[in-house]
Amino acid sequence: MISESTSFVKGVLLGGIFCVLVTFLGHIKTGYWTKVRHHEHHHIQAPNQEDVSNLSEVERVELSQSIRVYCIILVKPKDLGHWAAVKETWSKHCDKAEFYSSEKVKVFDSIALHTDDMWVMMRKAYKLAYDHYKDEYNWFFLAHPTTFAIIENLKYFLLKKDSSQPFYIGHTVKSGDLEYVDGEGGIVLSIESLRRLSKVLEDPDKCPEQGGMIWKLSEDKQLAVCLKYTGVFAENAEDSEGKDVFNTKSVGSLIKEAMSNHPQQVVEGCCSDMAITFNGLAPNHMHVMMYGVYRLRAYGKSLYLSMTQIKKNEDLVKYNFKLFLSL
Template sequence: MISESSSFVKGMVLGGLFCVFVTLIGHNKMGHGTKAHHHEHHHIQAPNKEDVLNLSEGERLELSHSIRVYCIILVKPKDLGNWAAVKETWSKHCDKAEFYSSESVKVFDSVVLNTNDMWMMVRNAYKLAYERYKDEYNWFFLAHPTTFAVIENLKYFLLKKDASQPFYIGHTVKSGELEYVDGDGGIVLSIESLKRLSKIFEDPDKCPEQGGLIWKLSEDKQLAVCLKYTGVFAENAEDSEGKDVFNTKSVGSLIKEAMANHPQQVVEGCCSDMAITFNGLAPNHMHVMMYGVYRLRAYGILLPPPL
């Protein structure tokens, strides 16, 4: 098992790499970017770094106000430690973050869903998010409390994506004929996808609340089935080098795998420089990641002024 110090080292590495780009993160302009016919492909990449570097300051400022990310974190009372860690760390970087809980918990504010079933939690959280925020946010990011997310990297990835198109993004997995986004790595829906999803929720034959075959599937598979009926398909998110940016494992696990498979190139073999999520983190490791990504700076490296 990888120690906390390994996570600390990787956090520092990611932090140094991330700092070069954190102030270049843009926001998407509606009507500009990937078109719907691209969705026949199930792998989409982040923009080239050069494209962002060539943006003028005015263009970056304009873009920075057009992508609005609303974060949905699903929690249960047993998650109190991670709940507190997420609240204190990465969720502060969302344009708005809310915790959707299975039941009321006195120590934290949350949107109470009054169900312990994960599919019902996902379903109800999306319904409420759409009803309340469809006119305020154009990207909706759903995560578990064991997930650490770098929201700036998410916005960088979405730089040239058009939220009026049906995007459903994350780490994709194939299960038989069904391709779905693994919830452990986080799920991103554009406002168009959420709009379609909210409509299919009203069709019990295609997207039932319970009962039937769909009820036997995990919540992320059930979501994919419902979205498929609307013409929205899962797409795997990759950086410009083809590396996954949504990770369903922790940094420690990925380093351990890289050490075994690529001992001469542990950092390169581990993770993307522009990784968006890691999963399976304990609360203390979230704080280590927060330090590495957002606070650590390498002396002598000049950074552009923040937006």
């Protein structure tokens, strides 16, 4: 009997090991761990002062009008407080913003996706956005409800970028061999990237809808895996000084870090003057950000973030943003 029990236990263990190997090989087949050609992410910078000053007024107007940003905000019922704050604050500055929710919620208009799996939500949202708006918008910005975005700064960053090229932009992170844009800071896809993504979404071998049995990647990593098969790679967005503009933390957290690391230069050490996103904000903090970015003015000064006057007001924008951060 002891011998039979021992054999049974050994059989269970061997069977378990075999299942692990099969699952692992299955991941390799579907591409989770397949090495796609070596690529180090690029560091894409915002236009510098010389780039902008060399543009004529007509060119600036044409460029600003050609940048059409569609905002996708992924939400769940538990996010109602943040949902309301985003709806009342920064999302109004998108050319169009829509909320994609895990289920239908009566109190807010949204596109119900009927799933609470974040990766399935993301891929469904991207597919619907492409099918409905591929001819109307050339940049697609995806954010979580805890993110605050300054869309004018995003448009400034994209001022001289060609949306017909496969841009996949945000705050990049490296995980093993995989480089991806961290969804906490927001994700920007050009229309060309979204076009390629919409095609690979239909290929379950390269871009499966469900994660593996053992290793389940986060939705932002899953997105990077699918995009790599189309030749689209994560690219880190920076200002002209090399500072990140997509932030995965709140202003408060970044200021605290700067006070510890750069006590003599808290504002300069905290964040880029042309920051595009901050994350981890409570709903009331979003309203504070809205006041600081769009309404707070130094006495005798006028803060007007028109894309046609971005160069003229650049120093004023920096001054007001620094003043807000120093409060």
